Amino acid sequence: MTRCNCPKCDADISDTYESADPSVGIMTGGFYCDACDLLVSDFDRDHFDDVSIPPARDGDRAIGTPASELSTRPGERGYEEWLRISKSWGHD
Structure with missing residues (x-):
């Protein structure tokens, strides 16, 4: 099982994973933090540490x-x- 912590409150939300289901309009899988009401999609998880690039x-x-x-x-x-x-x- 993939481990995932909420980026906002750092709670372990590993057991909340739901996979994508395009048949009902859910296009990406991810985790959900009840305490923060925050979705952490698979896409978001891959980009947590991205570097912000300011305008030129x-x-x-x-x-x-x-x-x-x-x-x-x-x-x-x-x-x-x-x-x-x-x-x-x-x-x-």
């Missing part, structure tokens, strides 16, 4: 264009920036 910066200026400022629809705000970025990646 050049001094005080953020590098890049937020997705909210882009549009793939001609005539909309952000379309020209979308074209510029696309062309910089070699797309016509």
Whole structure:
């Protein structure tokens, strides 16, 4: 049996495992902490120790264009920036 502790309260929640069951809409298996009302999915368990990567910066200026400022629809705000970025990646 796989051991798992709740990332919030550190309780042993190993005996709460339920596997994925797509037939009823449960697409990932995982553990559940009753005390914290917290689901710890198999995906989450694989990423507990991931390193957070902050946005790229050049001094005080953020590098890049937020997705909210882009549009793939001609005539909309952000379309020209979308074209510029696309062309910089070699797309016509």
